[in-house]
Amino acid sequence: MKRRPILVAAGLVLVAFGLGLSLGSRFTQRPVVYRNILVPQQPPPRAPEVPTSSGPPPCADIRNAGPLVGKSGCIAGLVLRVYSARSGNTFLDFCQDYHTCPFTSVIFAPDKDKFGDLESLQDKRVEIRGEIVSYQGRAEIIIHDPQQIRSAR
Numbered sequence: 001m002k003r004r005p006i007l008v009a010a011g012l013v014l015v016a017f018g019l020g021l022s023l024g025s026r027f028t029q030r031p032v033v034y035r036n037i038l039v040p041q042q043p044p045p046r047a048p049e050v051p052t053s054s055g056p057p058p059c060a061d062i063r064n065a066g067p068l069v070g071k072s073g074c075i076a077g078l079v080l081r082v083y084s085a086r087s088g089n090t091f092l093d094f095c096q097d098y099h100t101c102p103f104t105s106v107i108f109a110p111d112k113d114k115f116g117d118l119e120s121l122q123d124k125r126v127e128i129r130g131e132i133v134s135y136q137g138r139a140e141i142i143i144h145d146p147q148q149i150r151s152a153r
Contacts, residue, residue: 059127062103065139074129107143125152
């Protein structure tokens with residue numbers, strides 16, 4: 001029975017010796033120093049040139065409006081309904097159920113006089129440009145000027 005503690009102690013000594021040998025030899029190595037090595041400098045790769053167009057940027061579909069919140073952009077869609085609330089605000093609805101629609105737009109009552117017949121937009125595909133904001137968890141553009149709305153092709 002006395003052999004077992006002796007074997008365990010001998011094993012621990014061998015393990016400690018092996019660790020000491022491997023760590024000690026690693027720490028005694030000198031670090032590799034690179035001196036006087038010239039590395040040729042290459043110019044950074046150039047981005048491919050994209051021809052610039054004089055027209056406005058393309059419009060995103062109403063289903064892709066969410067990621068554009070906080071940016072100025074253009075959203076395109078089919079106006080299914082033009083709704084004027086009792087408050088005088090006018091909403092352009094792009095979905096059957098506006099509660100679940102990913103995008104909405106509004107013309108507030110004080111700006112409504114700037115616009116012609118808004119009902120004529122119903123069943124028309126339009127492009128709306130402006131600052132895309134989040135309202136009740138959905139993307140929205142507040143329309144202040146008639147130039148923000150145009151018929152889509």
